[in-house]
Amino acid sequence: MSGQERKIPAPKPNAENQPYFDAAAEGKLLIKRCAACGESHFYPRAICPFCFSDRTEWRRASGTGTIYSYSVMRRGVPVPYAIAYVTLAEGVTMLTNIVDCDFGSIRIGQPVKVVFKPTDGGPPVPMFTPA
Numbered sequence: 001m002s003g004q005e006r007k008i009p010a011p012k013p014n015a016e017n018q019p020y021f022d023a024a025a026e027g028k029l030l031i032k033r034c035a036a037c038g039e040s041h042f043y044p045r046a047i048c049p050f051c052f053s054d055r056t057e058w059r060r061a062s063g064t065g066t067i068y069s070y071s072v073m074r075r076g077v078p079v080p081y082a083i084a085y086v087t088l089a090e091g092v093t094m095l096t097n098i099v100d101c102d103f104g105s106i107r108i109g110q111p112v113k114v115v116f117k118p119t120d121g122g123p124p125v126p127m128f129t130p131a
């Protein structure tokens with residue numbers, strides 16, 4: 001652990017994903033599920049990426065998942081950080097960061113849970129820490 005917090009750039013919500021960031025501000029992780037084909041997806045979109053239906057609905061995710069792959073960025077950055085793909089219990093994969101742990105202990109397949117991290121002047125963003 002570095003003890004130093006990385007400054008996280010503020011996301012720029014738009015009409016399509018505003019509910020996602022509103023929920024994040026309340027500590028809730030939302031994903032989208034398509035009522036037409038039943039598939040969940042991430043990043044949230046108005047149109048289902050699987051069947052192109054516009055019948056997508058917000059669902060609250062459990063906030064638990066496992067690390068699919070990761071990379072620790074140490075060189076050329078002010079504060080090291082771990083970028084990762086996390087597969088949620090709901091089956092969708094998010095590009096995110098692993099935080100609040102010893103980066104040397106991160107493993108593929110490791111169970112993780114969501115935490116919300118403040119950003120630089122914007123809504124908080126979901127990241128993951130070992131469960």
Ligand SMILES: [Zn+2]
Binds near residue numbers: 051
């Ligand atoms: Zn669909």
